[in-house]
Amino acid sequence: MRNLEYAVQKTLSFTRKEGLHTTALPWLSIVRSNKPTTFEMVLYEPSVCIVLQGKKETRLEQVTYQTDTANYVVGALSLPVLGAVMEASDTSPYLCLRIDIDSKVIAELVDSQALAQQPCQPVSGMAVAKMDEYMMDTVGRLLDSLHSPATSQALAPLIQKEIYWRLLQQVPLETLLLQLVKDSKQYALYKTIKWLEENFAQSDNVEHLAQLAGMSLSSFYTHFKAVTGISPLQYRNRLRLVKARKLMIAKGYHAAQAGFEVGYQEPAQFSREYSRLFGMPPKKDIARIKASALGDFV
Template sequence: MNSLVELVDIIGRHAQSDGIHSTTIAGVSLIRSATPTMPMPVVYEPTLCLVAQGRKQAMLGTTAYVYDPAKYLIASIDLPVMGSVIEASETAPYLCLALDLDTTSLSELALRHPLREERVSAPPAGIALNDTTPELLDAAVRLAGLLDRPRDIEALAPLVIREILYRLLTENGNGIIRQLAQTDSRLNQIAKAIAWLRSHYNEACRIEDLVDIAGMSRSSFHTHFKAITSMSPLKFRNQLRLQEARRLMVTEAVDAAEAGYRVGYESPSQFSRDYAGLFGMPPAKDAWRLRTDICGIWH
């Protein structure tokens, strides 16, 4: 059986309803959608997204990343994106295998298998696309296939996951993975500042504090933060705030004023302006629309 056809079959059997399905393999989840979805906010953590069928788009700032069976997506750090399935149907649903990236394992592999350093003229973006190779697809099929053989998971899953990480690390064009594997890289320095922002998004913060956390000069911090996230630190924090406010209004029925206050806005009018700028309509109207016609939040 063709590897891609086999992967479609395995995911289709183990993810029979739309949504994100955790699996008995640690760090592996399966995603299915039988219809295209509206753009929805989600935070991409360090992850490999390997599509078996269909197509998805992730918007990071103003940059669109479209991935499908021919191209996989790598998210290297925690990034707020607008994700939407753009190709799916009942007969050919969107199917994806997602693997959490273990930075400790990547670092170990990078030390054991050093590669010639690529010259990088600019800081890498936090999201990258790359061609799905036959070798990577074959390993993904073997990993997903373990779901049909639960007794083998404990012994074999770590070996196959290690192979997948090795493939990612050694493939051409994957400088983002090598940056992720280096604990002292600019990517990981920015990741420290992002982790702090995710935990303190509703608090006032000074750029100097983030610069200190990253351990960089102010100018270098701004250059690398913008390159990696496609946003300024302030815009990044505001997007985290607005995503959480949207969640509060939709899932907890919190009103717009209270949601804005909880995520750190002091001015309701500023919250409303920023919200409409990101989501296209005022907070209350958008929340009502989502509660009555929500299509789901996919990884």
């Protein structure tokens, strides 16, 4: 079976420099960092991040998730989190495989017996687990497939399903991922959060969101905070600010333009809330990111 050292060497062969590296598979990317980073507010999109070398820390409000070698963190929906690479060097860089989560594929793997075991109470939208030898071998085969386009096309979708299947075999991850499935008890909440992810620029009130979820206002607020760690309005505001930051980094938007694009009507309010979340005004923050080559990570 393929082991951790095998996976590390394979990953190093695809990443000659630090940064975010895309692959031939649209749902797989590789992150490499040759040094520790400072904590940054980022949008953790639905994915499995497998750490092959080094250590990373992710903070979702009051909960800290530490992922070091042979561990992975799973996020089931878009979550504004604080993240930082804690251990990395030129000789032993931080290496991470990011595998996007496809809820349709998850649903295909879930049978009615598994759903019957789904608890009523909501759980956090993020969880951490350790790789066993079988998952390690699966990851090694996934990396092998990248050497040939034909092999990737034929085998990678099967390996993707296998990875999801192995995640579903672990109790904390099963509980987390089953909530993405249509017939699960918490699906209405996740569907509403997904709607908010896609419509964050709108000014819908919490009452409307609760109606979408089919819950009372108090129940929706409690369930939402259990999953995301923050209130619905805090979640929407952080989504707006993180999305605006990406527009300024990737597309060169100026602050007022980015703020308007994500739903702010007043530039002064956007600048004030941006500074509160990121620690400095938009122009200064974007200049800092570009000067430090952090763009790939935020």
